[in-house]
Amino acid sequence: MAKQASSRSSGVRGSRTGRPIMALLDLLGRRWSLRILWELRDAPLTSRALRTACDEASPTVLQARLSELREAGFVGLGEAGGYGLTPLGRDLCETFMPLHKFAERWRK
Amino acid sequence: MAKQASSRSSGVRGSRTGRPIMALLDLLGRRWSLRILWELRDAPLTSRALRTACDEASPTVLQARLSELREAGFVGLGEAGGYGLTPLGRDLCETFMPLHKFAERWRK
DNA sequence: CGCTATGCTACAGATAATGTAGCATCGTGC
DNA sequence: GCACGATGCTACATTATCTGTAGCATAGCG
Numbered sequence: 001m002a003k004q005a006s007s008r009s010s011g012v013r014g015s016r017t018g019r020p021i022m023a024l025l026d027l028l029g030r031r032w033s034l035r036i037l038w039e040l041r042d043a044p045l046t047s048r049a050l051r052t053a054c055d056e057a058s059p060t061v062l063q064a065r066l067s068e069l070r071e072a073g074f075v076g077l078g079e080a081g082g083y084g085l086t087p088l089g090r091d092l093c094e095t096f097m098p099l100h101k102f103a104e105r106w107r108k
Numbered sequence: 109m110a111k112q113a114s115s116r117s118s119g120v121r122g123s124r125t126g127r128p129i130m131a132l133l134d135l136l137g138r139r140w141s142l143r144i145l146w147e148l149r150d151a152p153l154t155s156r157a158l159r160t161a162c163d164e165a166s167p168t169v170l171q172a173r174l175s176e177l178r179e180a181g182f183v184g185l186g187e188a189g190g191y192g193l194t195p196l197g198r199d200l201c202e203t204f205m206p207l208h209k210f211a212e213r214w215r216k
Numbered sequence: 217c218g219c220t221a222t223g224c225t226a227c228a229g230a231t232a233a234t235g236t237a238g239c240a241t242c243g244t245g246c
Numbered sequence: 247g248c249a250c251g252a253t254g255c256t257a258c259a260t261t262a263t264c265t266g267t268a269g270c271a272t273a274g275c276g
Binding site: 138139140164165166167168169172 | 263264265266267
């Protein structure tokens with residue numbers, strides 16, 4: 001593979017390019033990443049509530065994405081139980097919030 | 109030729125929910141989707157130039173994503189050759205353009 | 217024709233996701 | 247002091263998806 005070995009659990013594709021946008025695009029371009037951030041947009045959820053919100057996605061991926069997102073500093077696990085956005089994660093979420101309006105306009 | 113991308117059940121996951129944001133989130137949350145839109149952000153590219161820009165991703169997925177994005181109306185294939193954003197696609201792209209600035213701030 | 221470039225496809229091997237089941241832990245009530 | 251229900255998280259076989267390489271048909275150019 002011409003890529004890199006670190007696309008394992010913690011590596012993000014494109015991080016070696018020095019262009020953080022590539023790393024971010026790859027991280028967000030994984031299954032359920034965007035959806036998770038979206039579902040946490042206004043309130044923390046327990047892992048199971050999140051699973052329900054995400055159309056019963058399998059806990060395996062959810063857990064994987066949650067770990068990546070936590071490692072990236074977007075999501076945190078509160079001691080009261082439940083996953084929630086960090087301040088950074090909230091910023092990110094607001095960054096693509098206009099997507100909602102766009103989607104309504106799109107409506108294919 | 110008919111699109112082979114639309115052979116995929118009902119297209120985009122979440123479209124049956126009636127919430128277009130879910131369909132959009134799923135479409136953009138597939139590998140290389142965001143990256144493709146990003147690479148086309150300011151100029152059309154030929155399929156091979158796009159492949160180069162996308163770190164030599166395999167043509168199979170690229171072609172699949174391109175078909176989906178074309179079907180969604182975000183990307184078009186100009187008769188002069190090369191893929192480019194449609195007006196709708198350009199809107200979408202601008203929607204998550206602030207991501208760039210966010211990524212710079214993120215820099216993990 | 218020979219050459220190069222385009223969009224696009226085939227296909228085997230590798231990787232990631234799905235679906236179901238289950239574990240260890242913690243707090244509640246009993 | 248122990249069933250209980252809920253939590254975060256994992257195992258694992260099956261299935262879907264991606265990767266990497268090769269190649270096809272077509273078109274423009276000399």
